[in-house]
Amino acid sequence: MPSVCHYGAMDLTSYVNNLGREFATLAEAGGEETRALVERLTGPLESAIRMTLLDALSAAADEITQDLAPGSVELRLRGRDPSFVVASPPVVSLAPAVEEPTAPAADLLIAEDGPAARINVRLPEQLKAAVEEAAAKDGRSVNAWLVRAATLALQRSDRDSRQEQPVSGKRTQQSFTGWVR
Numbered sequence: 001m002p003s004v005c006h007y008g009a010m011d012l013t014s015y016v017n018n019l020g021r022e023f024a025t026l027a028e029a030g031g032e033e034t035r036a037l038v039e040r041l042t043g044p045l046e047s048a049i050r051m052t053l054l055d056a057l058s059a060a061a062d063e064i065t066q067d068l069a070p071g072s073v074e075l076r077l078r079g080r081d082p083s084f085v086v087a088s089p090p091v092v093s094l095a096p097a098v099e100e101p102t103a104p105a106a107d108l109l110i111a112e113d114g115p116a117a118r119i120n121v122r123l124p125e126q127l128k129a130a131v132e133e134a135a136a137k138d139g140r141s142v143n144a145w146l147v148r149a150a151t152l153a154l155q156r157s158d159r160d161s162r163q164e165q166p167v168s169g170k171r172t173q174q175s176f177t178g179w180v181r
Helices: 013-030 032-068 105-112 125-138 142-164
Strands: 004-007 072-078 081-087
Touching (some): 032 072, 032 081, 125 142
Antiparallel strands (some): 072 081
């Protein structure tokens, strides 16, 4: 199911007023006759400017929609104010859910801190989409989500390998998990 985000209405008045001030400043240089002309044209120009801004926003929404396909961006008008509605494409989740950490948060911070190294990863399209969806659900960037997933996987792997190692040459069936201070 696609997720839909509504963004608050934009008030174009400040943009229109800024252009009106620019016209008035230019008219001052032209003398009294030019100033009178600009005053007469201010009303009709306001509507033309507002329509031009709406055309520009609509064109931008169309371009973004092409990049989001099958998602979309819509420009909606409520009164004189435009707003955007963004519909993300539905994503089929193929990745298993990432376990919540079983180690203290400080361990994750240590793993995520320090100098960063760049790697390129090639993912199948469906996996990439699933990662993006999971990251969005967690409120993280894709990079932050992948770092966290890798950290958790390594902690789980490390924990599993420690449980398999014999203690004093003997294999034990008993293990303890939890927090120690």
